[in-house]
Amino acid sequence: MAEKVIIIGSGPAGWTAAIYAARASLEPLLFEGAPIQEYYDQGRGPLGQLAMTTEVENYPGFPAGDMGAYLDDSIDDSLRKYMAPHEKTGVSGPELMELMRQQAKNFGTRIINDDISEVDFTEKPFKLKSLGGESFEAHSIIIATGARANYLGLESESNFKNRGVSACAVCDGALPRFRDVPLVVVGGGDSAVEEADYLSKFASKVYLVHRRDKLRASKIMAQRAEENPKIEILWNSKPVEVLGDDENGVTGVRLQSTVDDSERDVAATGFFLAIGHTPNTDFLQGKLEMNAKKYLTWTVPFRTNTSVEGVFAAGDVSDDYYRQAVTAAGTGCMSALDAERYLAAQGL
Numbered sequence: 001m002a003e004k005v006i007i008i009g010s011g012p013a014g015w016t017a018a019i020y021a022a023r024a025s026l027e028p029l030l031f032e033g034a035p036i037q038e039y040y041d042q043g044r045g046p047l048g049q050l051a052m053t054t055e056v057e058n059y060p061g062f063p064a065g066d067m068g069a070y071l072d073d074s075i076d077d078s079l080r081k082y083m084a085p086h087e088k089t090g091v092s093g094p095e096l097m098e099l100m101r102q103q104a105k106n107f108g109t110r111i112i113n114d115d116i117s118e119v120d121f122t123e124k125p126f127k128l129k130s131l132g133g134e135s136f137e138a139h140s141i142i143i144a145t146g147a148r149a150n151y152l153g154l155e156s157e158s159n160f161k162n163r164g165v166s167a168c169a170v171c172d173g174a175l176p177r178f179r180d181v182p183l184v185v186v187g188g189g190d191s192a193v194e195e196a197d198y199l200s201k202f203a204s205k206v207y208l209v210h211r212r213d214k215l216r217a218s219k220i221m222a223q224r225a226e227e228n229p230k231i232e233i234l235w236n237s238k239p240v241e242v243l244g245d246d247e248n249g250v251t252g253v254r255l256q257s258t259v260d261d262s263e264r265d266v267a268a269t270g271f272f273l274a275i276g277h278t279p280n281t282d283f284l285q286g287k288l289e290m291n292a293k294k295y296l297t298w299t300v301p302f303r304t305n306t307s308v309e310g311v312f313a314a315g316d317v318s319d320d321y322y323r324q325a326v327t328a329a330g331t332g333c334m335s336a337l338d339a340e341r342y343l344a345a346q347g348l
C-alpha cells in the first residue's frame with residue numbers, strides 16, 4: 001500500500017517535517033540516509049551537516065547550560081548509551097539532531113536508515129527505490145536531503161576538521177578558539193566576504209584568500225571587505241596545505257601564488273571555507289526543476305512545491321541563500337503543512 005508521505009533526509013528540515021506530518025496523522029516514513037563511510041566523508045551522512053559540527057549557539061531554545069540530565073531523560077537509552085557524555089555547556093550539533101529525531105519518533109515517525117537512490121515521479125502514487133534495493137510507493141514526498149559544503153580536498157584540511165577547519169563561520173566563528181587570533185577565509189563570493197566580515201568581530205585579523213585578482217562578491221559586499229581594517233585580501237592565492245599539530249589544531253596555512261607558484265606561510269588559528277555548497281540532488285537529475293547550481297526550485301512563491309505536484313522540498317536542498325538550521329526547520333514545517341493540504345485536496 002502506498003504511504004501517505006515519505007520524507008527523504010534527516011537534517012532539521014526532515015525531522016521537523018516528520019514531527020508535523022506525524023502529528024497530522026500522516027504516519028510519515030522517513031529515510032535518514034545510509035550510514036556509509038563514503039557519505040560521511042563527503043559530508044552527507046545521516047543527520048546532515050549539523051552532525052558534523054560542535055556547539056550550536058544560534059538555534060533558538062538552547063541557551064548555554066548543562067544538557068546532560070535532559071539528554072539522559074529524553075533520548076532512548078538504546079541510543080543515549082552510544083552518544084558522547086555531555087561535558088560542555090549548550091547543545092552540540094549531533095545532540096540537537098538526536099533530540100529532533102527522538103521528537104519525531106515519539107509521535108510515531110517510522111525511520112529507515114537507508115537512502116533513496118531512484119525516483120519515478122511520472123505516475124501516482126510515486127515510486128521510490130532505496131540503495132538497499134527495496135521499492136516504496138507514496139502519495140506525497142518531501143525532499144530534505146540538504147547540501148554539503150565544498151572543501152578544497154586537501155588531506156590536511158580533513159585532518160583538522162572541527163579543530164580549526166570549518167565551512168560555517170556563522171556556526172563556529174564565535175567559539176573561544178577563534179577569538180583574538182588571526183583567521184583565514186577562502187573564497188571570493190558574497191559568502192566569503194560576509195564570513196570574513198562576521199569573523200572580524202572576534203578575530204584579531206582576517207585574511208581573505210582568493211584565487212583571482214577580483215572578488216566575485218557584489219560591489220557593496222566587496223567594498224565592505226576592502227574597507228574593513230581587520231580584513232586583508234590576499235589576491236591570486238590558493239591554499240595548498242593547512243598547517244597544524246595534534247595539540248593545537250590549525251596553526252597556519254601554506255599559500256601558493258596562482259601567478260608564479262611561489263609559496264608562503266600565513267599564521268592562523270582558523271581556516272574557514274566559503275567556496276560554495278553542493279546540494280544533494282544527484283538522484284533527482286531530470287526529475288524535478290533545479291536552478292543552475294542544481295538546487296531544487298520552489299515553483300510557487302512562499303510554498304515548498306516543486307515542479308511535480310505532490311513533491312515538496314525543504315531545507316538546504318532548496319535554499320542556497322540562508323542555509324541555517326532554524327530556516328531549514330522552518331521550511332520543513334512548511335513542507336509538511338503543504339503535503340497535508342495537498343493530500344486533503346486529493347481526498348487521501
Ligand code: NAP
Pocket residue numbers: 152186187188189190191192194211212215216217238274275276277320321
Ligand atoms: P559563489 O558566489 O559561488 O562564490 C564561490 C567563491 O569561491 C568564488 O569566489 C570562487 O572563486 C571561489 N571558489 C570556488 N571553488 C574554489 C576552489 N576550489 N578554490 C578556491 N576558490 C574557490 O558562492 P557563495 O559566495 O557561497 O554565494 C552563493 C550565493 O549566495 C550567491 O548567489 C551569493 O550572491 C549569495 N549570497 C548572498 C549574500 C548576501 O547578499 N548577503 C551572502 C552570502 C551569499 P572564483 O570567483 O574564482 O570563481
